[in-house]
Structures are given as structure tokens and as C-alpha cells.
Amino acid sequence: MFLRKSPSQTRLADDQADQELQLSLTQLAENYPNAAMKQVLAIAAEKKSVIVLSADVETADQLLELIEKVGKTICVLKLHVDTIKNFNQNTLTRVLDLAKELNFVIMHDSKFSDIGSTVMKQYLNANYETAKWAPLVTAQAISGPGVLTGLLAGAKAAGKENMNGAILLAQMSSEGALTDDIYAAKAIDMAEKNMAIVAALVTQTIHSKYLLSFTPGVGGLAQAAKGDGLGQKYRTARDVISGGSHFLIIGRGIMLAENPAKEAEAYRNEAWSVLREEQHVAALKTRIELFKPKQVAAPH
Ligand code: 5BU
Numbered sequence: 001m002f003l004r005k006s007p008s009q010t011r012l013a014d015d016q017a018d019q020e021l022q023l024s025l026t027q028l029a030e031n032y033p034n035a036a037m038k039q040v041l042a043i044a045a046e047k048k049s050v051i052v053l054s055a056d057v058e059t060a061d062q063l064l065e066l067i068e069k070v071g072k073t074i075c076v077l078k079l080h081v082d083t084i085k086n087f088n089q090n091t092l093t094r095v096l097d098l099a100k101e102l103n104f105v106i107m108h109d110s111k112f113s114d115i116g117s118t119v120m121k122q123y124l125n126a127n128y129e130t131a132k133w134a135p136l137v138t139a140q141a142i143s144g145p146g147v148l149t150g151l152l153a154g155a156k157a158a159g160k161e162n163m164n165g166a167i168l169l170a171q172m173s174s175e176g177a178l179t180d181d182i183y184a185a186k187a188i189d190m191a192e193k194n195m196a197i198v199a200a201l202v203t204q205t206i207h208s209k210y211l212l213s214f215t216p217g218v219g220g221l222a223q224a225a226k227g228d229g230l231g232q233k234y235r236t237a238r239d240v241i242s243g244g245s246h247f248l249i250i251g252r253g254i255m256l257a258e259n260p261a262k263e264a265e266a267y268r269n270e271a272w273s274v275l276r277e278e279q280h281v282a283a284l285k286t287r288i289e290l291f292k293p294k295q296v297a298a299p300h
Contacts, residue, residue, distance in 0.1 A: 014276075018048065021276040024284040031291035034199040036135035036165040037212065040105045040247075043075040049268045050241075050275060052076040052107065052214060054251035060084060060091040067095065070254060071102030073264040076136070078107045078249060081127050092128050107167065108134035113142055116150030123154035131158035136199060138167045141187035145194055152197040165199025173204060173217025175231040181206060200247075207244045210290060215240045216249035218267075223253060237267055241274040244283070 005013065022045045029041035044050050053074045057063050063084055067077065077099065081087045099106055108130050112119045119139070123131045130137060131154050139147050148166060155164040170187035171179045179187070184206045191198040191211055203213040219234035227233055237248055248271050250264075257263035274280065 017276040017281075018272075021045075021272070021281050021284075022048065024281050024288065027288045028284055028291070031288050032212075033195050033291060034165040035163045036105060037199045039135070040075055043103055043105065044247075047073070047075060047103070047268075048272050049073055049075050050247045050271050051264060051268045052078050052247050052249040053254060053264065054078045054109070054216065054249050055255070056080065056083060056251045057255065058083075058085055060086050060088065063087070063091065064094055064098070066255060066260060067098050067102070069261045070264045071098055071104055073261065073268050074104050076105050076107050076247065078109050079134075080109045089128060092133065096133060105136060106134050107136035107138065110134075110137045111140055111169070112137065112147055112151065112166075113140035114147070114150075115143060116146035116148075116153070119147050119150035120154040120157070123151055124157055129158070131155060131160055131164060135160075135163065136165050136167055138169060138202065140169050141183075141190055145190050148190070148194040148197050152194075155197065164197075166197050167200050167202055167214060168198050169202045170208075171202070171204040171206060173215075173233050175227070175233055202249075203245060205243055210287065212247065212287075213245040214247040214249055215245040216251075218248045218250050219253040228252070237270045238274050241271050241280065244280075246275070 025041050025045035029038045029045065032038050032041060051074045053070050055063055055066055055077060057066055108127065110130060112122060123137065137151070139151060151166045155161050168187055168191040169179070170184040184203065188201060188206065188208045191201055192208060198211065200212045200214055201208055202216065204215060204217070207213045217232060217234050218237055218240055221236060223234040224236055240248060248267065250267055254260050254264045254267065
């Protein structure tokens with residue numbers, strides 16, 4: 001006979017799955033090789049959130065207002081400060097205070113793509129000296145590993161060696177992106193060979209055995225069906241996490257909602273309920289084992 005679970009049994013099973021996922025994220029944080037991602041993983045476990053808010057607003061006031069509403073629900077805030085009209089040093093100071101108060105890590109979506117020497121200077125000097133205040137920055141793989149060498153040198157020069165990390169773009173979400181499967185495989189290989197600075201990847205469907213994945217192009221069913229008219233392609237939170245990604249980068253799906261705080265919570269709960277499924281927790285556990293320091297056999 002088929003026995004249905006009672007509501008209290010279902011709640012118990014959900015609580016157990018929550019705890020299992022929280023424990024796996026915490027253990028992965030302990031073993032993951034990058035300090036900024038350790039912090040992201042610890043926050044994800046604590047807040048039960050793998051949501052990255054892409055705060056693509058136009059003014060500093062809108063930015064601060066959005067962070068005040070949504071900050072408690074996210075693990076990472078992604079910024080392009082150069083797209084915000086009146087962003088200034090005071091805005092940055094306030095954002096950094098909010099990051100501490102509401103407990104999230106900052107990613108600057110710099111998409112560094114030049115030769116290493118130029119990237120190093122951009123990282124150190126552009127956008128209020130990014131290397132000093134953004135633990136995570138994004139980089140394109142197109143110019144080869146020099147971009148990562150430049151970021152590593154920049155992190156050292158800023159006194160942030162072993163603290164900052166780069167998120168390397170292996171696949172983009174936009175229509176007609178040139179990041180095909182061959183490119184993605186090469187970018188992932190490049191990332192895995194440069195783990196002194198690479199913290200994670202931006203991917204869509206192809207993932208690394210080691211590095212965690214962030215995925216943009218996440219929206220509701222209406223966005224998924226229509227796109228944004230400017231080439232962005234969307235998939236649902238469920239599709240993206242089911243496909244093996246770990247963190248969802250969401251901008252307009254949250255920002256433009258009638259109630260951004262509520263919408264962020266809905267995305268958080270949806271993503272979390274998929275990630276706590278057995279196969280995804282098992283995949284996280286495999287990564288924990290891969291990163292654990294290898295036991296060296298004692299000499300006889
Ligand atoms: P949206 O409003 O959820 O579509 O915003 C997505 C954000 O992610 C936006 O800031 C983009 O610059 C960013 N993004 C992206 O959409 N696709 C990519 O492949 C990469 C970044 Br990489």
C-alpha cells in the first residue's frame with residue numbers, strides 16, 4: 001500500500017534535508033581553497049541562501065534602498081559601480097557597512113579581459129580601487145591565463161593575497177554568446193590550473209568537478225519565455241540548480257518585482273529546496289572530499 005507522509009513527517013524530512021545541506025556547505029567552506037568563497041559558503045549555510053543579487057539600479061539612492069530591503073536574504077551582492085550614475089566614495093562606504101550589518105560578500109562584475117599587466121592596474125585603480133574592497137571580481141577567459149596572473153599580482157599588491165578571488169566566465173547567458181562548449185571546457189581547465197586566484201566560475205550548463213558555479217540569466221516563467229528584448233536568456237531557478245549550478249545571479253527578477261524583499265525570499269526558498277535534494281547534497285560532499293588535505297602515509 002502507498003503511504004502518504006503526514007504534514008509533520010514532511011516537515012521533519014525537510015528539516016533533516018535543511019540540516020544536511022547546511023552541514024555540507026559548512027564543511028565545504030572549511031575545505032574550499034579560496035577565502036572569499038569560504039565566507040560565501042558559510043553565509044549560504046547560515047542564511048539558507050544561494051542567491052546573488054545583481055543590483056543593476058541607476059542611482060546610489062536606489063542601490064542603498066534595494067540593499068536595505070534584500071540584503072538579509074542574499075549571500076552575495078553583485079555590483080557594476082560604473083553603471084550607477086552618482087555612485088561615489090560615500091556610497092561605497094555605506095555599501096560596505098551594509099555588507100557587514102546584513103552579512104553578505106561583495107562581487108564586482110568587472111569582467112576583466114585585457115592582458116595581465118593592464119588588468120592588474122585596472123584591478124588596483126579602477127572603480128575606487130576594486131582590489132581593496134571587492135573580495136570577488138569577474139574575469140573573461142578570452143585573453144588567456146595572463147588575466148588571472150594579473151589579478152593574482154594585483155591581489156598581492158593590494159595586500160589581499162589568499163583573500164580575494166576571481167570568478168572566471170566559462171559560459172555566458174546571452175543569445176549568440178561565443179562561449180560554446182569547447183570554449184567553456186578550455187576556460188574551466190584554465191580556472192582549475194589557477195586556483196591560487198580563481199574562486200569559482202560563471203557557467204550555464206557545463207560545470208567543473210572542483211570549482212563552484214554561479215549562473216546568471218535566472219528569472220520566472222514569464223522572463224524565461226520572453227527574454228528581455230536585448231539578448232538576455234532566462235531559465236528558472238529550479239532548472240539552473242537541477243542542472244548542477246550552485247549560486248543564482250538574479251537582477252531584474254528581484255529588482256523590478258513589486259515587492260523585491262518578498263521576491264528574493266521566494267527565489268531563496270525555491271533554490272534551497274532544489275539544492276537540498278539528495279543528489280545535489282551528494283555532489284557537494286564529493287567536492288568536500290576532493291578538497292580535503294590528502295593524508296600522507298607515515299613512513300615505516
Ligand atoms: P538580470 O536582470 O537578472 O538579467 O541581470 C543579470 C546580471 O548578470 C547582469 O548584471 C549581467 O551583467 C550579469 N551577467 C549576465 O546576465 N550574463 C552573463 O553571462 C554574465 C553576467 Br557573465
